[in-house]
Structures are given as structure tokens and as C-alpha cells.
Amino acid sequence: MxxxxxxxxxxxxxxxxxxxxxxxxxxxxxxxxxxxxxxxxxxxxxxPDKDELETALIAEGFRQMAAVFTTAVEGSPDPLGSLATAYRRWATEHPHLYRLMTHKPLRRDLLPEGLEASAALPLVRAVGGNPDLARAAWALAHGLTSLELANRFPPDADIDAAWRTGIAALQAR
Amino acid sequence: MxxxxxxxxxxxxxxxxxxxxxxxxxxxxxxxxxxxxxxxxxxxxxxPDKDELETALIAEGFRQMAAVFTTAVEGSPDPLGSLATAYRRWATEHPHLYRLMTHKPLRRDLLPEGLEASAALPLVRAVGGNPDLARAAWALAHGLTSLELANRFPPDADIDAAWRTGIAALQAR
DNA sequence: GTCTATATCAAGATAGAC
DNA sequence: GTCTATCTTGATATAGAC
Structure with missing residues (x-):
């Protein structure tokens, strides 16, 4: 910050x-x-209470994500791939904040207008504006990320390969 | 139970x-x-403590999942599609148990041998035995599910369409 | 295998003085 | 805007009697 x-x-x-x-x-x-x-x-x-402090943390997380993702796609020949790498890295570097941002309903009423959208925009663009594909891509990234952070993959799992396989499949759309 | x-x-x-x-x-x-x-x-x-009681709940969850998923693929012309539907339904019907099973490291040492594998087997078969594809599919399903349970999609999101889009992409592999 | 009594700990939040 | 004092709440777990 x-x-x-x-x-x-x-x-x-x-x-x-x-x-x-x-x-x-x-x-x-x-x-x-x-x-x-x-x-x-x-x-x-x-x-006023702890909830609003927590939401301020979440807002800071969105600001960071928006900046990182925007930079990741800039001039990249493979925007979706770059985004996937940046997403995983940011989440891995901020595991607790990432979780705080994703594991419960967003208090959108307490968040600055447009902040959530600014973090999502690079992805929406990377998939050509298809919102269903964007949500599938987000879900894939979130699923891989949260399972990795929670240590839920078996010890021998090749997580890199799972990312490559999943992203490649969505890219073919 | x-x-x-x-x-x-x-x-x-x-x-x-x-x-x-x-x-x-x-x-x-x-x-x-x-x-x-x-x-x-x-x-x-x-x-001995609350942790072991919790693990017993998780074990019961795996037993239910294994049964439901096995039934879902039996004789289905579209195993992966049927599995996706069954996965989402079971999780939606047991949101707290689902979360308990996925949000932190699995105490495999306290779980009956082979239980986790029996719940995973239908998926591994449905993707033709490709473990990377199986993990990508699991992550997609888990991502969609946990974002839905956490109410993290915007109110206007078409979650059904996101599932269809994601599953179709993986099926094309 | 069940009970009562208790240790131990720590959290969010408010009242009211300065 | 900061403080001290305090309210209110509720959790896991153990000791030891029956």
C-alpha cells in the first residue's frame, strides 16, 4: 500500500x-x-465497526489487483495467459487478503464505485467481451488458486499443468 | 446419513x-x-478433540459425494455434464459441509483409506484418465461452486451459462 | 460413560472523562 | 481523538466424582 x-x-x-x-x-x-x-x-x-475496516482492506486488495492485472495484459501477445500468471502470483503473495476478498459476500455498498469493475476489466477484454467465458475463466482461476492456497491438491499433483490445461481449453473458445 | x-x-x-x-x-x-x-x-x-469430530463430518461428506457422483455417471451419455450438475447440486444442498471439505487442508491421516479417491474416481474416468484435465475440471467446478455459495457473482450474472461455457471448453479437449 | 465445576482464554464494543 | 474501565459473550478442554 x-x-x-x-x-x-x-x-x-x-x-x-x-x-x-x-x-x-x-x-x-x-x-x-x-x-x-x-x-x-x-x-x-x-x-464504525470491524466490518468497515475489513471492507477497507478488501478495497485495497482490489486496487492492487486492478493495477497488477492492467500491467499484465499491456502489450502481451497472450493476455489470458499473462493474466492467469499474474492472478496466481498475486493471490499466492497475498493469501489471506485473497481469501478475505473471495470467501464471503462483497459489501459492494461500502466499496468505491467502479472499483470491482476496474479489477475485472482486463479479464473481460482478454476473453473478447464474452461475460460467460469471463466468468468461467475467473472461476477456473479462483478454483485452482483457492484449492492451492488451501493445500487441497494431493501432494503429487502437477498444479502448473492443471493451469496450462484449463487455460488452453478456454483459449480455444 | x-x-x-x-x-x-x-x-x-x-x-x-x-x-x-x-x-x-x-x-x-x-x-x-x-x-x-x-x-x-x-x-x-x-x-479426542473437535478436530477429529470435524474430520468425521468431512468423511461423511466424501461418502455422500462418492455415492452421488457414481450414480450420476452411470449410463450417462454425457458423464462430464452429468457430473457437473451433480457436483453443483450436492454442494448447493450442503453448502456448509462443502465448505468445510474444501477450505482447508485435508486431514488425510484421519480419513479412511481410499475414501477421497472413491469420490474423485468418477471424474477421473469422465475425462479419460487425464489427471491434469481432471484437476482443471475440478477447479472449474469448485471455483464456480464456491463463488456461487459465497454470493460473489454480481446479481445479474448468468451462472448456468458460465457452467455451460466452461464445461463445453473442457469437453472439447 | 456421564456428570458438575472450573481453568483458561479472548473477542467486539460502549460509557464517559480528559 | 485518545484514554481507562467495563460490559457481554462464549469457546475448548480438563479434573475428578459417581
Whole structure:
């Protein structure tokens, strides 16, 4: 995340660090506050409740994804392939945030207008604007990613090969 | 689940009911015990800890999946299509159990030998024995399923069409 | 195999002073 | 905007009697 300037940004940044270091259970209001040297009740002057703080983390995740995916497709001869690689990499580098962003309903009412769409746009373009194909591609990527993050593939599985096979099949459409 | 006969089976059955009715947070040792008319500490005579009880639920899920998927492909002219339908249906009917089975590492050491494989076999056969294709198909199904269960698709998304598009692409391989 | 009593722990959030 | 003090809640698990 960019340099946190406001107290609100400091809080988000601290929560992001805790999420990365200690997982979702590590993100308690007490721990977040302690990391910036204040007490938990003070956080409620900046966020009405934990839910809204969490949504701010998710928003930051979308901002990062949008930037990374946009760069990945830029001038690529194989946009869908580049996107798949970038998706998997970002998720692997931010496993807890990725999960937070995908495992429960999105509070779209608390998210900046257009943010979700900006993260999705590179994919929609990469599949030529076909929304059903875009959703199938997203689902394939999400399925491979979340099964890998959850360690659900058997130890001998060739995950790279599964990605190649799946993406190639969708590309043939 | 079949008629619970032993106390152990009664416990599993009660926990399964609680999971379905109240979600994972509803499955506390106290609630499970109360549902069969005993107290929480008594459960520890039947299961060493909550983790092993949870794994027993997961095992029951695999048993159900294996049965349902085996039936789905039997004599079907379109095994992969039938499997996709059966997979989505079972997961939708058992959303909390499905999630429990997929969102974290499998305790294979606590699972009956061969159980996981028996649930996977119909798919492996349906794709002609290609393990990479089988994993891509599983990931596609899991991605579509978990995004649907988590309510992560936008409200206007045509989820049926995404399934058809994804499965058709893999079938063309 | 069941019970009661208890250890142990930690979370989100509010009240009200400064 | 920060603090201290506190409310409220509820979990897994063990000890030891019956």
C-alpha cells in the first residue's frame, strides 16, 4: 500500500500487515491499535465497526489487483495467459487478503464505485467481451488458486499443468 | 446419513444437522452434546478433540459425494455434464459441509483409506484418465461452486451459462 | 460413560472523562 | 481523538466424582 498519510490509512496499513503476518485471527481491534501505538477503543473514532475496516482492506486488495492485472495484459501477445500468471502470483503473495476478498459476500455498498469493475476489466477484454467465458475463466482461476492456497491438491499433483490445461481449453473458445 | 446406531454416529449426525442448520459457528461442543441430551465434556469420551469430530463430518461428506457422483455417471451419455450438475447440486444442498471439505487442508491421516479417491474416481474416468484435465475440471467446478455459495457473482450474472461455457471448453479437449 | 465445576482464554464494543 | 474501565459473550478442554 502507498505511504499511509492519514490516521485512517495508518489503521488500514497496520491491519493489512497483521493480516499478512498472522492471518485473519491476528486482525483483532486490539492488535491493530497496538501496532500504531493507540488503544482499541480509539479505532472506533475512525471506523464504525470491524466490518468497515475489513471492507477497507478488501478495497485495497482490489486496487492492487486492478493495477497488477492492467500491467499484465499491456502489450502481451497472450493476455489470458499473462493474466492467469499474474492472478496466481498475486493471490499466492497475498493469501489471506485473497481469501478475505473471495470467501464471503462483497459489501459492494461500502466499496468505491467502479472499483470491482476496474479489477475485472482486463479479464473481460482478454476473453473478447464474452461475460460467460469471463466468468468461467475467473472461476477456473479462483478454483485452482483457492484449492492451492488451501493445500487441497494431493501432494503429487502437477498444479502448473492443471493451469496450462484449463487455460488452453478456454483459449480455444 | 444412515441411521445413527452407535453413540459416535449419533454425535456425528447431530453435528451434521447443526452444521446444516446453523453453519460452522453453530457446531460447538456444547450444542452438539445438547442435541443428543448429554453434556459437552462427555463428547471427549468419543472423540479426542473437535478436530477429529470435524474430520468425521468431512468423511461423511466424501461418502455422500462418492455415492452421488457414481450414480450420476452411470449410463450417462454425457458423464462430464452429468457430473457437473451433480457436483453443483450436492454442494448447493450442503453448502456448509462443502465448505468445510474444501477450505482447508485435508486431514488425510484421519480419513479412511481410499475414501477421497472413491469420490474423485468418477471424474477421473469422465475425462479419460487425464489427471491434469481432471484437476482443471475440478477447479472449474469448485471455483464456480464456491463463488456461487459465497454470493460473489454480481446479481445479474448468468451462472448456468458460465457452467455451460466452461464445461463445453473442457469437453472439447 | 456421564456428570458438575472450573481453568483458561479472548473477542467486539460502549460509557464517559480528559 | 485518545484514554481507562467495563460490559457481554462464549469457546475448548480438563479434573475428578459417581
Amino acid at each position: 502507498a505511504e499511509p498519510r492519514t490516521r485512517r490509512e495508518q489503521i488500514v496499513s497496520a491491519a493489512l500487515d497483521l493480516l499478512a503476518d498472522a492471518g485473519p485471527d491476528g486482525v483483532t481491534m486490539r492488535a491493530v491499535a497496538a501496532r500504531i501505538g493507540i488503544k482499541a477503543p480509539s479505532l472506533y473514532k475512525h471506523f | 444412515a441411521e445413527p446406531r452407535t453413540r459416535r454416529e449419533q454425535i456425528v449426525s447431530a453435528a451434521l444437522d447443526l452444521l446444516a442448520d446453523a453453519g460452522p459457528d453453530g457446531v460447538t461442543m456444547r450444542a452438539v452434546a445438547a442435541r443428543i441430551g448429554i453434556k459437552a465434556p462427555s463428547l471427549y469420551k468419543h472423540f
